[in-house]
Amino acid sequence: MCSCGVTLKRWxxxxxxxxxxxxxxxLFFIIYGALxxxxxxxxxxxxxxxxxxxxxxxxxSATRLSLYNMNEKTKKFRLLGGKVFECEGKGIDHYNxxxxxxxxxxxxNCLSQPFQNRLIEDRDVIPLYFGATGGMRLLRLxxxxxxxQTMGVIKxxxxxxxxxxxxxxxxxxSEEAVKSWDAVNFMKAAANRKGIVxxxxxxxxxxxxxxxxxxxxSTENVIExxxxxGTKLLYRTSYLCFGVTEAERRVNAFLLNSTSxxxxxxxxxxxxxxxxxxxxxxxxxxxxxxxxxxxxxxxLGSSFNAPPVNATTFLFRGTxxxxxxxxxxxxxxxxxxxxxxxxxxxxxxxxxxxxxLSTLFYVARYMKxxxxxxLEQFRAKRDEICAKKWSELTLDKYTARRCFxxxxxxxxxxxxxxxxxxxxxIKFIQKNEDNVNIIWSLGWIKEVQDDLYKRxxxxxxxxxxxxxxNFMILLAxxxxxxxxxxxxxxxxxxxxxSGREPVHTAEMY
Numbered sequence: 001m002c003s004c005g006v007t008l009k010r011w012x013x014x015x016x017x018x019x020x021x022x023x024x025x026x027l028f029f030i031i032y033g034a035l036x037x038x039x040x041x042x043x044x045x046x047x048x049x050x051x052x053x054x055x056x057x058x059x060x061s062a063t064r065l066s067l068y069n070m071n072e073k074t075k076k077f078r079l080l081g082g083k084v085f086e087c088e089g090k091g092i093d094h095y096n097x098x099x100x101x102x103x104x105x106x107x108x109n110c111l112s113q114p115f116q117n118r119l120i121e122d123r124d125v126i127p128l129y130f131g132a133t134g135g136m137r138l139l140r141l142x143x144x145x146x147x148x149q150t151m152g153v154i155k156x157x158x159x160x161x162x163x164x165x166x167x168x169x170x171x172x173x174s175e176e177a178v179k180s181w182d183a184v185n186f187m188k189a190a191a192n193r194k195g196i197v198x199x200x201x202x203x204x205x206x207x208x209x210x211x212x213x214x215x216x217x218s219t220e221n222v223i224e225x226x227x228x229x230g231t232k233l234l235y236r237t238s239y240l241c242f243g244v245t246e247a248e249r250r251v252n253a254f255l256l257n258s259t260s261x262x263x264x265x266x267x268x269x270x271x272x273x274x275x276x277x278x279x280x281x282x283x284x285x286x287x288x289x290x291x292x293x294x295x296x297x298x299x300l301g302s303s304f305n306a307p308p309v310n311a312t313t314f315l316f317r318g319t320x321x322x323x324x325x326x327x328x329x330x331x332x333x334x335x336x337x338x339x340x341x342x343x344x345x346x347x348x349x350x351x352x353x354x355x356x357l358s359t360l361f362y363v364a365r366y367m368k369x370x371x372x373x374x375l376e377q378f379r380a381k382r383d384e385i386c387a388k389k390w391s392e393l394t395l396d397k398y399t400a401r402r403c404f405x406x407x408x409x410x411x412x413x414x415x416x417x418x419x420x421x422x423x424x425x426i427k428f429i430q431k432n433e434d435n436v437n438i439i440w441s442l443g444w445i446k447e448v449q450d451d452l453y454k455r456x457x458x459x460x461x462x463x464x465x466x467x468x469x470n471f472m473i474l475l476a477x478x479x480x481x482x483x484x485x486x487x488x489x490x491x492x493x494x495x496x497x498s499g500r501e502p503v504h505t506a507e508m509y
Contacts, residue, residue: 065110
């Protein structure tokens with residue numbers, strides 16, 4: 001088949017070159033397709049890890065699904081797809097019998113997205129951890145029946161999903177604080193560990209390593225933790241109703257209860273931007289256990305009742321007065337008179353460096369502060385921002401909150417936790433060095449890393465890219481070139497050994 005009788009050496013060299021070129025081309029198409037393949041939903045360079053788990057963070061203002069990948073060698077965690085799935089946008093504590101179907105549909109769609117996008121493909125084996133935080137802790141106080149119904153809906157939806165349900169719970173505040181600390185400090189040396197101040201919509205978490213000489217294992221809110229240097233003492237606490245949404249409710253309730261009401265006149269709020277007007281219903285203010293009832297009275301020091309007027313909506317008008325605003329916070333919350341902390345909860349002096357998370361980060365970013373800006377810069381920028389009139393601002397979804405939130409944040413840090421006004425101990429950040437959001441869900445997944453799903457079979461990258469048409473076309477071309485090249489090379493070598501000239505390509509077929 002491969003013989004001919006003319007100029008053996010010349011044709012042998014030509015066919016050898018053609019064969020090698022085809023083989024190299026085939027390999028090029030295959031390798032190029034694999035290395036340069038890009039998925040529209042993820043960076044596959046992160047798919048070297050072989051343990052996977054999922055966490056749903058059901059916060060007071062939204063519910064989100066995160067898929068984590070752990071590299072077993074480096075113990076580093078990445079977000080699959082580099083994104084967090086938004087499941088719903090108001091908090092599961094805001095649903096009731098009339099809207100449970102909406103909640104079901106949103107959660108079901110959210111839980112199916114990772115499989116539809118092929119971020120993950122193994123069904124019924126990837127553990128899912130569901131944790132609800134401040135919003136549901138508050139609902140449990142306000143309406144235990146509604147709380148139980150909502151948790152029943154959540155459990156039903158999760159059990160019908162393609163995940164393996166590992167845990168469904170409402171995190172207690174101190175537990176949420178510890179998981180946030182673990183998100184940053186799990187198995188880190190002392191020099192790299194940071195305290196956490198996490199300001200959410202409903203609650204406030206505070207956790208750090210105090211001076212070990214000033215606390216004992218029996219000190220209030222102190223726990224023992226294992227670190228790389230041995231056992232250490234950690235102070236942690238959580239303040240329900242100290243989140244920014246609940247703080248705003250309490251301030252507005254105080255203003256309503258201390259003002260001679262004229263239903264046609266707006267109520268001045270010194271914590272809002274000057275010129276900003278906001279209509280708020282009575283239910284939005286007084287429907288929270290943080291404002292009215294036994295919890296507000298016993299834990300926060302004061303309960304407010306709706307004023308005896310016919311109006312169901314009140315108009316609040318911003319006046320932007322920083323001193324008057326700070327005095328309102330002191331009237332609606334109890335700061336410890338003899339030391340740092342609130343509500344007569346003892347707290348050791350702040351020690352070491354901290355990360356300011358959630359609202360603290362968003363406020364600092366809005367004010368265009370660097371992550372390591374000190375509190376002096378924070379206050380100066382706050383004063384500059386709040387001095388602007390509402391008509392001068394560039395508006396987005398959260399602009400209206402920024403003067404209130406920045407004033408409240410500064411007051412909490414300096415008057416509540418007793419950070420010095422010139423402190424540079426707090427770094428306002430959102431993500432860690434691996435570009436993963438620092439939230440309690442990351443801490444939880446680190447705690448349970450040994451229970452995460454370990455992938456089996458072909459490498460994940462290969463299984464995914466072989467399903468993409470562009471790669472398959474390149475793979476087919478590469479294989480064809482390889483086959484032709486190998487056949488020609490074999491024929492050329494056989495011809496040379498037999499002393500005969502290889503046939504022309506056309507004659508082979």
